[in-house]
Amino acid sequence: MKRKNLIGFGLVAPLALGITGITAASARLYDYAFRRVDYVPETSADKQKYADEYYNYVNWFHNIPTHHWTLHADDLENRVEATFIPAAKLDSKKTVIIAHGYKGNGETMSNYAKMFYDMGYNVLLPDDRAHGRSSGDYINFGWIDRLDFVDWANSVVSRIGADSQIIMFGVSMGGATIQMTSGENLPPQVKLMISDCGYSSLRDELSYLLKEQFNLPSKIFVPLINAINHHRMGFSIDDVSSIRQLRKNTRPFLFIHGEKDIYVPTYMVDESFEACPDPKEIWIVPNASHAESFWINPQAYQTKIQQFIDKYSK
Template sequence: MTHRFLKLTAPLALASIGALAFSHRLFNYAFKRVDYVPETSADKQKYADQYYAYVKWYNQIPSETWYLHEMDSSNRMVATYIPAAKKSLKTVIISHGYKGNRETMANFAKMYYDMGFNVLLPDDRAHGDSAGKYISFGWLDRLDYINWINSVIKRDGESAKVLLFGVSMGGATMEMLSGENLPKQVKAIIADCGYSSIEEELVYLLKEQFHLPKYPFEPLVSTINRTRLGYYLGDVSSKEQLEKNKLPILFIHGAQDIYVPVEMAYENYEATKAPKQLWIVKGASHAESFWKSPERYQHRVTEFLKTYLR
């Protein structure tokens, strides 16, 4: 009887061990820090010359380096601050995408600079020059952005006007930040192609990229995340934070996005009770809306800000 039981259970045990081992690999692949920016997707290679022109501008424009927890190397956060060409009380805080850094937002930095904004570009946890072993996909980063907001207010005073902007993971970061008790100086949010929740995004990518089911892999990865970063993936959600949001928000999303599916934009929009606008960009893939037409993108942002950031 014991021998038969062992014969039946051994394959299940081996399968469980295999699933756990693969989940650890999956967690490290998705969440562990990398100190380089991966090559962009093939559909955006055609914008390379334009992108590097923005990077050249970014590296030449006068700027300052800001820090959070500067003397604590294990917790130090780093940002670039670009003052407006003419003194301004308007500041945009820009959140970059997954495995990117502040330099990868150079195109948006120039757009807002040309619109008369001061620009603050942080490196998120486990990205660029900031500390951190693991990527938190916006959830822990939202707490850092509260500190960055307070740094702007400290610089510009009570009359400061702050715009929050992010793309991809950065868009979700700002959506997650929206549910917090933010200072009155924060006036509006623009979120470009942010996901509806970390869990939903992981499950979607498990299916699309790895052809794997949600179970048992998502619960295992979520449990690993709980031990490393302190929360289960299902405990945090852009949608739940947006339900608490009181700030006007513009959602932007590419209609052809297959990395963060466009359905998530509709979910986030529906969850929001505050003043809201939704712009679905025809023919745009993930994070491509700006590159399709920088002029049209700036015009759409400007029209939104005419209403909500006078």
């Protein structure tokens, strides 16, 4: 993992900063990590080789018939938007709700959307809060989004019917969002949960990235970042725990993770898997980096998911 240049970022060694400097540096780190950006950052260098395939999926997304869904339409501060793609087979009762990654949006999940579409599913692609077309100034890393995903599931039941069969699926931050959603009171139409490379907790993920990307001590910076977040967002980063939510899960759960993930280290999926009650399965994809498991072999990825669905959908 390439470390950030601390001088260019506006930071120097913590011991040289003093209390005021550390506080200011924490605020800069918070804005860097939590404040929304109205563009999709460039993907990591290890996935640049998949650019042509990715844009083929995006072109498919832009040419497929879609509908626009909204939550909290009259509440400008909490308005959440989504794209709905009807299945090719009219009146299909099968729907997948897909959670995107950090600083992405529904469009960035076009490859997964097409995979499920080809499997016969309606596809719902929300833009999380502070992403895409949805409102919000700060990224909540799935904690508030999890409640929106409960609402999205209820919206599917309301629009598609009480005989709906729903899968929840997410990648990276979206994977963690699905893990956290699993502990909520979901409608019975939600049958299966699938997470690809989700983190076990926000505290652990922030601590890991502070060390690996900035070589900064988490014991100094995480409490200050937490205080800023509590003031701006109203919750502690310690609330954002996939592990605690997964312990309440009652549905079959498939965990996917890249063997060589250096952004969400593989030990986190082991912790999440251990916390989740049965039935559950785990698939560690050899040689895959972060969010690369699909791209290494799309057909094998689809086959694994189809096998999971076939095994537990009844």
